[in-house]
Amino acid sequence: MEYDMRDRFMMDSHKLLWHLDRVNEWLNGGKIAPLHIDLGITTGCNMACSYCYGVLQGRTNARHRFDMPRPALIRLLKDSKEIGVRSIAFIGEGENTLNDALYDALLYARDIKLDVSLATNGLLLNKERVEDTLSSLSWLRFNISAASPSSFFKIHRIKGFDSVIENIRLYVEKKRSCHFKAAIGMQMVLTRENMDDIVPLAKLGRKTGVDYLVIKPCSDDPDRRLNAPEEYHDMEDPLKEAERLSADNYKVIVRWNKIKNQGLKGFKVCYGTHFLINISGDGSVFPCGHFFNMRRDEFRMGNIIETPLAKIVKSRRYWEAQKKICSIDVNRDCETNCRHYYVSQFLWTIKNPPEHVNFV
Numbered sequence: 001m002e003y004d005m006r007d008r009f010m011m012d013s014h015k016l017l018w019h020l021d022r023v024n025e026w027l028n029g030g031k032i033a034p035l036h037i038d039l040g041i042t043t044g045c046n047m048a049c050s051y052c053y054g055v056l057q058g059r060t061n062a063r064h065r066f067d068m069p070r071p072a073l074i075r076l077l078k079d080s081k082e083i084g085v086r087s088i089a090f091i092g093e094g095e096n097t098l099n100d101a102l103y104d105a106l107l108y109a110r111d112i113k114l115d116v117s118l119a120t121n122g123l124l125l126n127k128e129r130v131e132d133t134l135s136s137l138s139w140l141r142f143n144i145s146a147a148s149p150s151s152f153f154k155i156h157r158i159k160g161f162d163s164v165i166e167n168i169r170l171y172v173e174k175k176r177s178c179h180f181k182a183a184i185g186m187q188m189v190l191t192r193e194n195m196d197d198i199v200p201l202a203k204l205g206r207k208t209g210v211d212y213l214v215i216k217p218c219s220d221d222p223d224r225r226l227n228a229p230e231e232y233h234d235m236e237d238p239l240k241e242a243e244r245l246s247a248d249n250y251k252v253i254v255r256w257n258k259i260k261n262q263g264l265k266g267f268k269v270c271y272g273t274h275f276l277i278n279i280s281g282d283g284s285v286f287p288c289g290h291f292f293n294m295r296r297d298e299f300r301m302g303n304i305i306e307t308p309l310a311k312i313v314k315s316r317r318y319w320e321a322q323k324k325i326c327s328i329d330v331n332r333d334c335e336t337n338c339r340h341y342y343v344s345q346f347l348w349t350i351k352n353p354p355e356h357v358n359f360v
Helices: 020-027 070-083 102-111 127-136 149-156 161-178 195-208 233-243 309-313 316-325 341-351
Strands: 036-039 087-090 115-120 137-143 183-190 212-217 251-254 276-279 284-286
Touching (some): 020 341, 161 183
């Protein structure tokens, strides 16, 4: 596993090496609790991004949404801490800031010392709760894939570029003035339409004072319904130019491993879902968010609004779904460049060692 000094957050890799206790338990056949949860707390969104995988997951618009109730959300955080979940990212098929329960949930996670993070499009962040947010998070990421009002409207299909940039600056300023530790970053999803924004967005990130800009390829489903590029050769030069804008206090991180893989996976079995599970905004638990809206009945493991997470993880249904995931064709039945990509590559290698392993 290579370590790029530009990528101090290891975004183009994984961090299982720091959780070998859980890895070894899994290798020995243990029915482990997940290390991490990607959590949605609403099914709605106030944007309609051209690359949005949430649309394929069944995401609705802001008016026709379901928000996870506050009591269920708080219970989920409590259960997660008790069973050994070590982090939760508020990353869902929708825009989690639509759910007013978000901020109380972040404070609760802080109080029980559960690592949490938030990804947001940045339009609806509550300006009255900036300190609550930053004091609770390990990191805050603004998903923005355009560097001007016109390209923002083309990519995100809504006006609001200036408002997002204003919110980014607000959070950066509050972080600095109050000495919060939360990393603040921006994320760009590469499509066929925003190649010209790569370098300008890298410059904008540096100007706003965020800690990083991460650039990743668009994920797509097996039928390529989002028309994501399979190759990024014509983007290599601007990506390298963007990287050169990195400084001591600002990093441009390009996910080269995913950009260069042509959407293919170098492993045959996805073991990553044992360590990272997904929960939809409606409370449904899945081994992978890819199945929120397809083959749903096969892979839905329960619902945390109806059943505590601890009980779901111990259930027969949970482990049947985990077993079924191991039988799917990862290059035919799964999304490209999925959330489990790096973790599953590592676990596949551990399960399938090379010859002469003693010759380190």
